[in-house]
Amino acid sequence: MSKLAKFNMFCEKKIMPFANKLAKQRHLAAMRDAFMSLLPITLMGGVVAILKSPPVTENTTNILLLKWAEFASNNSEILNWLFTFTLGGMSLYIALGINYFLCKHYKMEAFLPSLFITVGFFLLVTNPIELGYASKSIEISYIDGKGLIPAIAISMFTVELYRFLKVRNFGKIEMPEGVPASLSDVFASFIPGFIIIIIYIIIFMIFNKMDTTLPKFMFSLLTPTFKAADSIFFVVFITLLTHFLWFFGIHDAALAGIMGPIRDGNLSINATAQVAGEQLPNVFTTPFWIYFVAIGGCGAVLGLAILLITAKSRQLNMMGKMGIVPALFGISEPLIFGVPLMLNPVFLIPFIFAATINAIITFLLMSQHIIGRTFSMLSWNMPSIVGAFFSTLDWKAALLVIVLIIVDMIIYYPFFKVYDKQLLAQEKE
Structure with missing residues (x-):
């Protein structure tokens, strides 16, 4: 038995039962479901935070932006009350x-x-x-x-x-x-x-x-704990852990009950600071994860979906066509189970590290205020490019997502070519 097979067996016997038990634990499950059910309210709050924050400066001449700023000023009381x-x-x-x-x-x-x-x-x-x-x-x-x-x-x-x-x-x-x-x-x-x-x-x-x-x-x-959680070391650790577990079939929902209060709590604090006109204190928020790290869903598979459309293998080409639209809206399961990526040793490295590289690049840029930090969450399934802009109101954030998709494609490319060649050989037999 190979070392990988032994490792897979260890994960199935030891790690998966624990993770599944953790996901079903009643208090963590209640927290996870509560945060998910709050989407209509957080969506409205996100919209209000955006309306309250027109991206204008003293030198702004765009008539639409100036009208937006006028609207925000004239309706600041009701917008603040609604956000509260x-x-x-x-x-x-x-x-x-x-x-x-x-x-x-x-x-x-x-x-x-x-x-x-x-x-x-x-x-x-x-x-x-x-x-x-x-x-x-x-x-x-x-x-x-x-x-x-x-x-x-x-x-x-x-x-x-x-x-x-x-x-x-x-x-x-x-x-x-x-x-x-x-x-x-x-x-x-x-x-x-x-x-x-x-x-x-x-x-x-x-x-x-x-x-x-x-x-x-x-x-x-x-x-001190919140500050430690909003650090590049914690973000890298949780990204690696989430994708490591997903590779072995343990859905990221297993960690949602733990991560939800941290990510959503940081988002709420950022949104309050944004409405108050203060500097945003946190980087690690829910939109940071959804729009900048897991681009296309866990595994950052949107870049891979684009590559799959060019595959010579009929199987991979078909999966690319079937999976690119769901990936565009942040749903990675069709590709994870269809390619498959889960338990596929060819894709272990890119599946775990593409999202991790996204997290590192984005965290560094946001922590240095080169890219605006997130303060609104409009939808879990909004395409990352659009979500990145509206969660930060920074055009550079949308540009960053495009760059990250290209980086993800580069990371996936050599492994995609190996797997495409394997399947093409099998199809010709």
Whole structure:
């Protein structure tokens, strides 16, 4: 047995079961599904962030850009307000989404836990400034990506504790027969809900006495971790790991529950900074990954798809024609399974390293502010050239994607020629 075959067997027996188990873990799966379900809201927030950021300077003379700037100035209040409660309110929506998918996993109703989560979220993630009969003012600066970690913790804690108490009928108030089921559920949840809210009040009081809030405290503790995640070393590591696992058939969704909060949280923070006219702090975001790293989907296969159209082998030529349109819209599965790329030793090196080279080049250019950083996410399936421009509003970003596609083609080319020659010989037999 060859060394590659032994390695494949090791991955199938040891790595794949662990990765599949990780992908199905209920909390990570709930986080992954919550982030995916948030697309309509993040899309609207991305559009608003773009509308708020016309690429104009003092020397701009283009009439369309000047009209865009005039529109943004005249409607700044409504645009800021809309952004605050779309992409700028990501933490609250993620908390509610995790609640829904966790409750769905446990086959229990999600409405009452969602109310307790909302109470806990506003008690702990916002901060009172003025509370009176005439007016109430609270600080909401942590309801965006900066509050994701406490929001996730609040959601999971609430669902798990609520379920723990409900399963044991803790403090259940029995209602007489004939009382509507919905009313019975409310009384059955009275004591569990009361306990959950009391816990959140105690947590609020503790941090209030410390003259801080839970998200502010956690954000200060986790800032070194977030900075480490927004580094070229981490980006290279996660790109290599993702594509290594994909090569052996482990979908990148296995890591989505872990990477989603980091990438989407950084995006939300960047979007908030963009709307506020501040410098964007993060490079590693969801659009960075979608539009600049995984061009054509995992494996950066759009460059390969273009090469496949020129293949002499009928099989590869057909796969190129079938796979180029999906790859254009970020879907790589037809080529991964059809060429195939997965478990194909010929393509191991380019499949893993094409996207990694994309990540290195893009990270270096963005970190040095040669290319604009990303602040909006319009669609997972938007062609990378278009997505790169609208996520940065920098024409150089779109040009960079074109260059990266050419680089990917160069990386894939020698391996493509070897495989094309092999298949052509087989077809002539």
